[in-house]
Amino acid sequence: MNETALNLRDIHLPEAISWWPLAPGWWILLATTIIIALFTYIAIKIYRNRQLLRDITAELDQIKLQFENSNDRSxxxxxxxxxxxxxxxxxxxxxxxxxxxxxxxxxxxxxTSNKTAANSRFQSDTGKVLLSAPYLPDDATLDFNAEELIQLCETWLLTSHRKQAGMTP
Structure with missing residues (x-):
């Protein structure tokens, strides 16, 4: 065969496929990855917040149990x-x-308490025990309503964390 008689040209390959713009499947994969990452972040944050509440509740229960056993107000x-x-x-x-x-x-x-501002329960005589108690000797005797103090602290600990943070002292 005579090449000149056929008058053929060389084979030209098409241009390489660009990676941009992405195919729809890649966009779906990217969106799914972002959604899963966001969901995981939110789930971990919720778990940690609830873990803090669980820890505080457990410690509060332990304090109440110790008080029931020893009846030591101090x-x-x-x-x-x-x-x-x-x-x-x-x-x-x-x-x-x-x-x-x-x-x-x-x-x-x-x-920061969920009670009304007019109800200054921590500034009452029962709440003021919290100021001096950590600095008293172990054998000191305190006279206050223990159940009222437990209820006051329990109410603050289990509800006030839900208030918006960032208040200035």
Whole structure:
């Protein structure tokens, strides 16, 4: 055969397929990956928030059980004061709540409580026990309504964390 007689040209390959724009399947895969990542992030955040509440509830139950067994009001007030402080620092990490002391600390607890502002229960005589209890000797005797203090602290611990964080002390 004579090549010149057939007058053939070389084979030209098509241009390489570009990676952009992506095919619809890749867009679906990308959207699915983003949705799964977002769902996982939200689920982990919810789990951690509930874990904190579970930990606080367990410690509060332990404090109440210790009080039922020993009937030691001084130890009860100390334990509740420490638990309130730790929970507050955890719930409000961006505020300067760790530095609050005295009446300012009780006012902060009342402000962040789900009760009305007129009901300053932490600033009452029962709540003021929380100020002095951690600094008293172990054998000190305190006279206060233990059930009222437990209820006051329990109400704050189990409901106030749901309030919006970021309040300034």
């Amino acid at each position: 130890q009860l007030a100390k334990s509740l004061s420490v638990l309130l402080r730790r929970a507050n620092i955890t719930y409000n990490p961006k505020t300067n709540v760790a530095g609050l002391t005295g009446e300012n600390w009780l006012a902060w607890l009342d402000r």
